[in-house]
Amino acid sequence: MVHAADPSAADWPAPVAEGPVDAAVRLPGSKSLTNRALLLAGVADGPSVVRRALRSRDTELMAAALRALGHDVDSAGDDWVVRPAGAGAAPARDAVDCGLAGTVMRFVPPVAALASGRVGFDGDPHMRTRPIGTLLDALRDLGVALEGGPTLPFVVAGRGSVPGGRVVLDASASSQFVSALLLAGATYDAGVDVVHEGPPVPSLPHLEMTVAMLREHGVDVADPATSGEPDRWRVAPGPVRALDRAIEPDLSNAAPFLALAAATGGRVLVRDWPRTTTQPGDRLREILPLMGAGCELTDEGLVVTGPDELVGLDVDLRDVGELTPVVAALCALASSPSVLRGVAHIRGHETDRITALATELGGLGADVTEREDGLELRPAPLHGGRFRTYADHRMAHAAVVVGAVVPGVEVEDVATTAKTFPGFADVWSGLW
Structure with a gap:
């Protein structure tokens, strides 16, 4: 291998x-x-323990946001202990830093509305371009007092309680708009009744994850799968039961490692892959075989073996948009054309991922065409060059996959992977 420089x-x-x-x-x-x-x-209605919590920039920002609202979060060890302050508590600080964490920017404001006091929200410069106005409008409809918007910065003027009730919104830009309301909904006076009107909601596995976790906390949730009502989610008011929970490995972060096996014709084992999960990264077990790779779920974890020839694919990634960068990197290495569809919403992620991928893969020689909702890629010889990441961890994942088989790829700001995987560059360099 070529030894890596300081990440x-x-x-x-x-x-x-x-x-x-x-x-x-x-x-x-x-x-x-x-x-x-x-x-x-x-x-919740009492202390909870989050076991094997991910320690990364995004999760540290969430812990800090909860502390700002007055909750006690002990994150000193591998298992994090959360002691809630209770509804109506005064905020401990008057500001929340969202960084580049969409879950903090979207999930925390509905909870901040339960505090008795004003809490401002802001983040990194790029976060001021990410969509949030739909959620802010929905919160206003539910009785939350807000100042500013439709982007960061804004202020939630908490009154100690939220009326709640029915709200109609267009969540086609992000499933997090719905998840945010559901996660806080049981604590609102009338619960929440969320109706989506518009193009299909993307990233549905993440929304299903939210619903499943709420039910584990004893919350009464009706979703399309149980009610038969499309695009409608209802959360009844009531207590959120305290719960100790162990966190699964991040399956979306498995993407570059499994892609490494596919790209090099090798074999990679990701340990402790869950037999059942709501994580969208589990869809890799379906996607990689379409490109010729073998996938086997064993007692040790998921094993991917690379093919003699990597082939292209035509796939709708609407529900798993976060996998698009790594899948696109593999498509740029494939021996036949590919079409990636259904991911217009990833233009509003950490960066406009469609344009960024077309630009950076094209800069390495890929024959790539940008579509409104995805990418088309055709076989072409690739060469080294600088691959910009735009402060986006998934772009860095795409870069290292291409760089594993194309000499001379220089990854700008690989440290951005600390958003969800601190030490990623060292782990990647130590694999072979």
């Missing part, structure tokens, strides 16, 4: 595999599960 440097030479990679990796916990678990612990 804190501005441009990081991606390690190149000299042949098929044979490796095993144990992933840190799921960011999506950790931040939902922390938030639910904050509105």
Whole structure:
């Protein structure tokens, strides 16, 4: 392999595999599960423990946000203890830093409305471009007092309680708009009755994750699967039971490691892959075989073996948009054309991922066409070059996958992976 430079440097030479990679990796916990678990612990009726919590920038921001609202979060060890302050408590601080964490920007304001006092929200410069206005309008309809918007910064003027009730919104830009309301809904006087009107809601597995976790906390939730009513979710008012929870490995963060097996014709084991899960990253078990890879779920975890020839695919990634960067990287290496569809919403993620992928993969020689809702890629010889990440951890994942088989790929700001996987560059470099 080519030995990697210091990952804190501005441009990081991606390690190149000299042949098929044979490796095993144990992933840190799921960011999506950790931040939902922390938030639910904050509105629960007693102390909760979040075991094997992911320690990353996004989760530290969530813990800090809960502390700002007056909750006690002890994150000193691997197991984080949350002691809720209770509805109507005064905020401990008057500001929440969202950083680049969409879950903090969207999930915390509905809970901040239960505090007795004003709480401001702001974040990194790019966060001021990410969509939040739909959620703010919905909160106003439910009786929350807000100042500012439709983007960061804004202020939630908490009154100690929220009337709640029925609200209609267009969640086609992000399923987090619905999840945010559901996570706080049981603590509102009338609960919440959320109706989506508009194009299909993306990332439905994340919404299903929210519903499943609420039910585990004893919350009464009606969703389309149980009520038969499309695009409607209802949460009844009532207590959120305190719950100790162990966090699964982050399956979306498995994407570059499993893609490494596919790209090099090698074998990679991701340890402790759950047999059943609500995480959208589990869809990798369906996607990678479409490109010729083998997938086997064993007692040790998920094993992916790479094919002799990586083939393209035509796939709708609406429900798993976060996997698009790594899948696009594999498509750029494939021997036949690919079409990635249904991901217009990822233009509003950490960066406009569709344009960013088209630009950066194209800069390495890929034959790629940007579509309104995705990408088309055709076989073309790739070469080294600088791959910008736009402060987006998933873009860095795409870069290292290409760099594993294309010499000379320089990854800008690989340290941005700390958003959900601190130490990613060291783990990646140590695989082969």
